[in-house]
Amino acid sequence: MISSRTLAFRLEQEGPLNDRLKPHDQLSQLNVLVQLEHPMTYPIVRQQVTAGALILSGGCFDITTGDMFAYERTNRSCEVIDRAMADRMIARLAARVR
Numbered sequence: 001m002i003s004s005r006t007l008a009f010r011l012e013q014e015g016p017l018n019d020r021l022k023p024h025d026q027l028s029q030l031n032v033l034v035q036l037e038h039p040m041t042y043p044i045v046r047q048q049v050t051a052g053a054l055i056l057s058g059g060c061f062d063i064t065t066g067d068m069f070a071y072e073r074t075n076r077s078c079e080v081i082d083r084a085m086a087d088r089m090i091a092r093l094a095a096r097v098r
Contacts, residue, residue: 007034011023016029016030025062032058032059032071032078033058070089
């Protein structure tokens with residue numbers, strides 16, 4: 001488990017995923033990223049991800065708005081899962097199955 005101090009240090013060093021968010025929400029989103037990084041420290045997980053046999057994904061929930069967010073590696077951000085985002089996610093998964 002990563003400490004809040006470690007997360008705060010990373011936030012300070014790397015910057016937020018979304019600088020429009022309040023600091024506690026920035027930490028929450030960065031925590032999602034860190035939790036995705038951790039399994040990659042295991043060789044079997046890294047091998048399976050590299051081979052395309054395993055997909056790691058992360059998300060968060062904003063309790064005040066009810067919005068769901070998905071982490072997007074391509075632009076290092078957490079994006080609201082709206083209809084367009086859901087369609088992109090489904091298309092990516094469908095492409096992998098073919």
